Amino acid sequence: MSTTDTALTEDAIADYLYQNPEFFERHAELLAGVQLVSSHGPRAVSLQERQAEMLREKIKVLEHRIIDMMRHGSENTSIANKIQQWGCALAKVQDLRELPHAATASLQRVFDIPQVALRLWNVAGMHSGTVYTMGVSEDAKAFAASLTMPFCGPNMGFEPVGWLSQPDSVQSVALLTLHDGAMDSTTNAFGMLVLGSPDPTRFEATMGTEFLSRIAQLASASLSRMRLSPLSLAHG
Structure with missing residues (x-):
């Protein structure tokens, strides 16, 4: 047979x-x-x-799957609570001159991120001349505008990583572009948050970016108060 x-x-x-x-x-x-x-x-x-x-x-x-689901659910709840805590910290800042420092310091503290940097451009005159508005090239601005979602991955020597206090120690980064919600793509991006870690797995290319997107949205909404008016941008 x-x-x-x-x-x-x-x-x-x-x-x-x-x-x-x-x-x-x-x-x-x-x-x-x-x-x-x-x-x-x-x-x-x-x-x-x-x-x-x-x-x-x-x-x-099935038991392992249930345990994983419960663990992920608990982790997501914890992250959501941290985002709310951070958002409340931003809302409490009344002096706009203190807002950039409050945003980065509270972000670093609440999420236990080793290094955080922020850069803004096209801000009102009273907010220019600070560390948060200096050292941003046109290439960096164009790069920020090109990102349609947060970038996560290894430290590849992007200019924004140099804004961190100790860039050489960073192994993985997350880059979050700040948008003011304007439809004009040439003026939509006005800043970037840089998150850095010596842990190469902290910000992996395969990780989900939903929570990072929420952080970017909250930061954008809060920091957009420092922006130049649309009329000033148009004449600029």
């Missing part, structure tokens, strides 16, 4: 048993007599024991 014939015969047997489950009621002795190799060693076990082992294995897999 060829391999094909054997396969067809096995398929036919399997189909027959599936269509006629009462077969095992009429021949219950077969269930006790069939011996299979255990998944936990070379010993032989009955069909019922093997089925019980398979069920236990499936239950373990």
